[in-house]
Amino acid sequence: MRHTTRPAISVAALLAALPASASDARYNLQTPVTGIAEQIHGMHSWMLVICLVIFVGVFGVMFWSVFKHRKSKGAVAAHFHENTTVEIAWTVIPVLILLGMAYPATKTVIAMKDTSNPDITIKATGYQWMWGYDYLKGEGEGVRFFSSMSTPREQIEGGAAKGAHYLLEVDNPVVVPVGKKIRILTTANDVIHAWWVPAFGVKQDAIPGFIRDTWFRADKEGVYRGNCAELCGKEHGFMPIEVRVVSAEQYAAWVAEQKKRMATQAQPAAPQASASTASAG
Amino acid sequence: MSAVLEKYFVPEPSRFPIYGSAALLLIGAGGAMWLNRVGSGPWLVAIGFATLIYMLFGWFGQVVRESETGKYSQQVDKSFRWSMGWFIFSEVMFFAAFFGVLFYVRVLSVPELADGASAMLWDGFEKKWPSAGPYVEEAFTPMGAWGIPAINTLILLSSGATLTWAHWGLLKGARGQLIKGLVLTVLLGVIFLGLQVYEYVHAYDALNLRLTSGIYGSTFFMLTGFHGMHVTIGATMLAVILARSIKGHFTAERHFAFEAVAWYWHFVDVVWLFLFIVVYWL
Amino acid sequence: MSAVSHSLEHGHHAHQPSGLMRWITTTNHKDIGSMYLIFSFIMFLSGGVMALTIRAELFAPGLQVVQPEFFNQLTTMHGLVMVFGAIMPAFVGFANWQIPLMIGASDMAFARMNNWSFWLLPPAALLLLGSFFVPGGATAAGWTLYAPLSVQMGMGMDLTIFAVHIMGISSIMGAINIVVTILNMRAPGMTLMKMPLFCWTWLITAYLLIAVMPVLAGAVTMILTDRHFGTSFFNAAGGGDPVLYQHVFWFFGHPEVYIMILPAFGIVSQVIPTFARKPLFGYASMVYATASIAILSFTVWAHHMFTTGLPAAGQLFFMYATMLIAVPTGVKVFNWVATMWRGSMTFETPMLFSVGFLFVFTMGGFTGLICAIAPIDIQLQDTYYVVAHFHYVLVAGSLFALFSGAYYWLPKWTGHMYDEKLGKIHFWCSIVFFNITFFPMHFLGLAGMPRRIPDYNPMFADFNLMASIGAFGFGFSQLIFLAVVVKCIRGGERAAAKPWEGAEGLEWTVPSPAPYHTFEEPPVVK
C-alpha cells in the first residue's frame, strides 16, 4: 500500500498547475475579451481555489488516517461513532461557503441577462449545417449572409495538411465593431443548435421556432472562434462560428462593401425560420 | 380461506415471465417495423399481444389459485397492498408528466410564441387557448365541457359510489349487493368508454379536431386517450373481480384483489376530475 | 443460527428445473441477482467497446476510423448502454443478492415478478443493440434524445423508444419489489434505523425510480407520437416547444444520476466501516443526508439547461438548488472520513476501491459544483468538461463502488476468496488509467472542445491522445476483473462465513457460499 500517494500526488500536481497557468488557454478557459468572460474566468479560478482548499483539507485528514491508523502500524480502533456538534458544523460551514460562491455568480447572471440597449442587433439562425446572419438593427442593418465551414474536405480526410484554424474557419465571418454592445438573437431552422464564442463568454441555444438572446461587448480587436455547441446531426462538429472584431472605421467599410455586394448579387433566400420548414423539423 | 402459513410464500419457478418478455420483444420490434413500414410488423405485434394476454391470464390465474388455496399469509397480503399503492403512485407520475406538458404549453410556450420575443417569427399569431399553434392552418372547434364530458364526469363519480356500495356489501357479507354493485360499476365504466368513443368520432368528423390539430389536439387526445386506456384496463379488472365474486371468491376479511382494483378505479376517477377541469373546462 | 441449518436441509427443491430452464424460470433472489450482475457486465463490455471506438476516432485530428453519423450513433448508444444496461442493472443485482440477506428475509417480496424484472432486460438490450443493424442505423440524437433531432431519426429511434419503455417497466417493478421487501420483510427486531445503510440507500433510490421512470416513459412516448402521429409537443409551429422535451427529460434525468450514485454510497458505507473496524460514523445523519439528496434532486433539473435561455430568475433558482446538494453530499464524505479516522485499517481490494471512490468521486462532485454555477456553465455546457465531470462521478463513482462491493461480497456469493493480488492490480490499473483518460478532458473542455464531435482542431490533439491511451489501458484493465471473478467462481481458498474481520450484519451469519435458501425462518435481531 506504499503506493497510495503516487496517483494522488500526480493528480494534485496537475490540479495545482491549473490556476498557475491561468493565462494559458491550454489548461484554462480561453483568454477573455469581454467583461462577462472576464468575470466568468475570475469566478472559475476562485472556485477552483476554494474547491482545492477543501479537497486538500478533507483528503489531508483522510490520508493522515490512511497512513497512521492502519492495523499494520498497530492502530487499535476507537469506538466513537456519533457527534452532533461536528455534524452541525460540517453542515453549516459548507452552506456559508456556498453563499460566498453564489453571491458573485448571481451578479454575473443578472449582467449576462441584461440585453437592453444594444448598439447592433444580429440574428443568428442555425441550419443543418451552417449559420445564417441577419443584421437587424444598428449600423449595418439589412446585411445578411450565410456562413459555413471553409476547411476543405481533404484536410479532414487526411489528404492534405491541417491548417491552424482547422474546422474553426468559415467563408463569411461575422464582423462587429470593437467596444459596442452587440445583441445576438438566436433561432434555428430545423433542430437545436447553439451559438458559442468562448472568448466572449457567450453560449446560447438556437431553438427552432423560438427567439433567444444574449449579448457581448468585445474589448479587443481580433478574430474569435467558436463552435455550434448542441448536437445537431452528423455535421455538428463542422459548423464553426468566426467573429471578427474590427475598428469602427473598418466596420463601416465592411458594411458599405456588403451593401454593394447585396445590391449587385441576388442573395440566397433570407435566413428566416420559415414556418413550413420549422414544422418539417 | 384456510390457516395462515408461517413462512412467507415464495412461488415455484415460473414460465410466465419469459412469455411476457417474449411478448414485449415482439411488440417492440414489430411496432418499430410497423411504424416504418418494414416487413411483417403488424403480425409480430399481433402475436406479441396474443402472447401477452395468454401470459396475463395464466399468471393472474395462478395468483388467484394461490390466493384461494390459502398460500398467502397476512404478511403477503400486506406486501400486495404496499405494491399496489406504489404502482398507483408510478401511474400518477406518468399522468403528471402529461399534465405538466399541458401546463407548460398553456402558461409558457403558447404565450411566448404570441407575445414574447419569439413572436417576431410568427406574424399575426394570437395568444389564446385552445390554440393549435401558429402554423396549423386547418380550423377546428375545441371540445366543450358541458356536453358529454360533464355527463361522463357524473358517470365516473357514480361508478365510484357504486363500487363503494359493492364494497360495503362485501364487508357485510351481502353477496347480492356486492355483485349488483360491481355489475353497475362495470356498466358505468363501459358507458363512459362508449361516450368517449362517440366523442372522439364527433371530434374527428364534426369538429375537425384531430391528434394533428397542433398542441391543443396533441394534449387533448394524449391526456384523454391515456385516461381512456386506463379506464379500459380498470373496467377489465373490475369484470374479473365480478366474475370472481360470482364464483364466491373473497371474504369480508380477505379481499385484497377487490380493494386493489377499487383503488385503481378511484385513481382513474380522480385523474378524470383533473382532466375535466384543466382539459375541458378551464 | 437455527435458521441457517434449517435452510441447509431444504437446500434442494422438488420441482426445480435444471439447465437453462433453471435460469429462465427461477424465482430465487440469488439466481436473479447473479443474472443481473452478469448481464450488466456484458453490457459494460459492449458499451466499453463503443467507448473505445470513440476514443480511437478521437486519437488524432481528422476522420480515420468512423464516419460522423456512425460516431454519433456510438456516442448515443454508449451513453444509453452504460446508463440503462450496465450501471443501473448492476445495482439492482446487488440489491437482489444483498437486501434479503441483510434484512433477514427469505427472498424478495415478489419472487416471480422479480424474475420478470430481470428477463425484460435482455429483450430491451436486443432492441437497443439491434438498432445498429436496421436501415438508418441506431439513433444518433445523444443519450438525452433531444427533440427535434430525435424526431428526425430513423427506425433505430423507435426501437430505442420501445427499449426505454421496457427498461422502464423493468425498473419500476424492480423498485416496487425492493421497497416492499424492505418495508415488509425485515426480520423481527430489524428496525428501520438498525438497517444496514445499503438497504437505506436502495429504499430511497427505489422511490426515485418509481417517481421518475414513468416521466421518462411519457417523454419518449411524446417523441414517438411527434414522429409518427403528427402531434406537436416539441414543434413550435404547432404551439409546442423543443425545450419542453428537455424539461421533461431532465425531470427524470437528474434524479436518474442520483439513482446511479445513492446505492454506490450504500456500498461504500458498508465497506469502509468493515475495513476500518469501526462503526459507521453518523449513521443517522447519513440516512438524513441520503433522503435530502433525493428530495433536492427533484428541484435541480434545469441546471442541464442553463444555455437554453431560461429567464434570470429560473437560472438563479436552479443554480442555488443545485449548489445545495453539495451540503448533504459533503456530510456523507465527512462521515466516511470520520469513520476511517482512528480506525484500525487494512486495505484489501474492496477497501482500496472504496477509498479510491471517495477520492476521485469527490473530484467529480467539485466539478459538478463548478458546472452548477450558471455563468461558468455557460462556458462549460456541452464541452468535454462536462464529459470529465460525469465520468468522474459515474466511472470513479458508481463503477468503482460496484467493484468495491463485488470484491466485498464475492466470498459470500461464491464461497471462495478471490485472488487478492490480482484484485489489487485491477485497482491500481483502474485508478491510474482512469485519471489518464478523464483528467485531461477537463482541460479540453475549458479550452473549448465541444462534446459529441468526431473531429477537432489540432490544438486539442495532445490531451485527446492521452485520453485515448488511457481509455485503452482502462478498458483492458477491466479484463483483469473478469479473470478474478472467473477464477473465484471456479475455485480458490474456501471463504469463512465471515471472511472480513470487521464485517457486521446478517449476511455474515450464513455460510459462504450463501445457501440457496436463507432465512426461511426469520432470524431475530437484538
Ligand code: HEA
Ligand atoms: C452519478 C452521477 C452524477 C452525480 C453524483 C452528479 C453530481 C452532481 N452534478 Fe452532475 N452530471 C451527471 C452525473 C452526475 N452528477 C451526468 C451524467 C451529467 C451529464 C448529462 C449529459 O448532459 O449527458 C451531469 C451534468 C451536470 C451538470 C450540467 C452540465 C452541463 O451540461 O452544462 C451540472 C450543472 O450543474 C451538474 C452538477 C452536479 C452537482 C452539483 C453534483 C453534486 O451532487 C455533487 C456534490 C458533491 C460534492 C460537491 C463533493 C463533496 C462535497 C464536499 C466535500 C463538501 C464541501 C464542499 C463544498 C462546500 C463546496 N452535473
Ligand code: HEA
Ligand atoms: C454510466 C456510465 C459510463 C461509463 C462506465 C462510461 C465509460 C467510459 N466512457 Fe462514457 N459516457 C457516458 C457514460 C459512461 N461512460 C455517458 C452517459 C455519455 C454521454 C453520451 C452522450 O453524449 O449522449 C458518455 C460519453 C463518453 C464520451 C464522449 C463522447 C462524445 O461526446 O462524443 C467519451 C469520450 O471519450 C466516453 C468515454 C468513455 C470511456 C473511455 C469509458 C471507459 O470507462 C470504458 C471502459 C470499459 C471498456 C473499454 C470495456 C472493456 C472491454 C474490452 C477491453 C474489450 C473486450 C471485449 C470483449 C471481451 C468482447 N464516454
Ligand code: CUA
Ligand atoms: Cu449545429 Cu451542432
Ligand SMILES: [Cu+2]
Ligand atoms: Cu443533473
